[in-house]
Amino acid sequence: MASQESHLTATLLTSILAAVLGSLQIGYHTGNINAPAKIIEEFFNHTWRARHNQSMPDHSLTLLWSLSVSIKDFGALLGSLGVKYVADSYGRRNSILIVNCLSVVGACLMSASKACESFEVLILGRLVFGLFCGLVMTLNPLYIQEVSPTNLRGAFATLNQVSFASGILVGMVAGLETVLGTEHYWAMMLSLSLIPALTQYLVLPFCPESPRYLLINRGEESKAEAALLRLRGRAEKVFAELEEMKEEAAHTQSGVTIHEFFKKRSYKQPIIIVLIINLGSQLSGFNAIINYSTRMFQAKFDEAKYLTLGVGAVNVTFTLVAFFLMERAGRRRLLLTGFISIAVCNLLMTIVDSVLHLAPELRSLQVLLVFCLISAYELGPGPISWFIAAELFDQPGRPIAMAFTSMLNWGGKFVLALLFPPLLKVCGEYIYLLFMIVALLAFTFTWIRLPETKGRTFDDIAEEFRGAEGIPLHNKTGFNTFT
Secondary structure (H helix, E strand, O other), X not given: OHHHOOOOOHHHHHHHHXXXXXXXXXXXXXXXXXXXXXXXXXXXXXXXXXXXXXXXXXXXXXXXXXXXXXXXXXXXXHHHOXXXXXXXXXXXXXXXXXXXXXXXXXXXXXXXHHHHOOHHHHHHHHHHHHHHHHHXXXXXXXXXXXXXXXXXXXXXXXXXXXXHHHHHHHHHHHOOXXXXXXXXXXXXXXXXXXXXXXXXXXXXXXXXXXXXXXXXHOOOHHHHHHHXXXXXOXXXXXXXXXXXXXXXXXXXXXXXXXXXXXXXXXXXXXXXXXXXXXXXXXXXXXXXXXXXXXXXXXXXXXXXXXXXXXXXXXXXXHHHHHHHHHHHHOHHHHHHHHHHHHHHHHHHHHHHHHHOOOOHHHXXXXXXXXXXXXXXXXXXXXXXXXXXXXXXXXXXXXXXXXXXXXXHHHHHHHHHHHHHHHHHHHXXXXXXXXXXXXXXXXXXXXXXXXXXXXXXXXHHHHHHHHXXXXXXXXXXXXXXXXX
C-alpha cells in the first residue's frame, strides 16, 4: 500500500479544483432563488400587468413560481440523458468544457430577462442551466475519480459536494436584500455564475484528460502515460497504475449499450445499490428543507432568512467534515451513520411539530433538528450518493451508471420540489414519518448489501461483482466494515 500512498501534485489539485467550479455554479443557482422569491414574483406580476393591464391571479403566480424553481431540476433530468454520449465521445475533461457553455447561455438568459421584461426568458434560462446541472454533476465525479489516486479518490470526489454546498451558501448570501436580492440588482445577481464559468474556460484546457479514458476507451497508451505522469509527478507511480488499468481493460468489453447495461448480470447488484442509496438520499427530507427553509422558519421567526443562512453554513461545514473523514471512516460507515441519524431527526421533528402548539418554546429545538438533519445528510448520503456509482462499475458501465445516478438524484429533487407543499397540507407534521421510513429502508439495504470501496482499485471492486453472481456480498471477506 505504501507505493500507493498520497501523491498530491499541483496538476492533480488544479485539475480537480477547475472541475468543481461547475458544481459551485449549480450550488449558486440553487441557493440564490430562496430569499428574493417575493421580488422576482413581483417582476412576473409587473410583466403580466404591462401586457394585459391586469394583475396575474394568485394561483397562476404560485404555479408560475413553482415552475420557475423546479424547471431547473427538470432540465437536469433531461441533461442526464446526454452524459454517456458526451463523456464517451469527447472525453471527460473536454465534455466538462463543452457543457459549460450551457451554463454561460443559461446565466445570460436569466439576467437578461429583466431587460427584456419577459419572465419566459427567465424560465428558459433556468431550463438551459438545468441541462448543464444534469450533465456536470455527473461528469465532475467521473473525471475526478478517474484522475485521482486510489487512496484519495473518495475525498476528492467529496470536493464536488463541498463546492456545491459552498455555492449554495454564496447564493443565499447574494440573494439577501441587504446584498443583491433587491429590485434593482436581482438580474445582476443571476449573472454572477459567469465568473466561475469563465474561470473554468481559462484553467481546465491546461489540465490533463482522464488517463483511464485515454487507455481503456481510446487505446492510446502513450497519451495515457503522459497524462498520468503529469498527474502523479513520479515515474514509478505511473508504471503500477498503468498496469492496473491494463488489467481492467483486459477484463472489460469495449463498450456497453444501455440495454446491455441493465441486462448484464454482474451489474444487477450495483444497479440496485445505486438506486436505493440515491433515492434514499433524495427522498429522506433534505431537499424539502433546503428548498422551503425560509418559508418553514418564516412562520415562526422574524429573522427567517438569517436562519436559512445558518442552514447554508451547516451544509458547508459538514461537507468539509465528510471530506476529511471519507478516506478514514470509509463510504459504508458514513452512509450508515448518515441514514440512521436522518431517520432519528425526522422522528423527532414529527414529535416536536405535534406538541409545538402546547409548548411554543420548542421552536428552537426544531431549528436545531433541521441543522442536525442537514449535517447527517452531508456527512454521508449527500456526497457519497453522487460518486458511489463511479466506484461500483467498470469503465464501460461507468458513464451510464453516472447518468443513472444523475437521473435518480435530479428526478428525486424534482418530485420532492413538486410534491412537498401539497403533501405538507395533507399530512401535516406526519410528512416527516414518510421521510423517516425512506431513511430506514436505505439504512437497512446499505447495511446488508453495500461493499466498502475505500482504498480499493476499480478493478478489485468490479472483480467482487463479477464473482458475486448470487452470493450475498456481506458474507464475503473484506466487505463488512463492522467485523
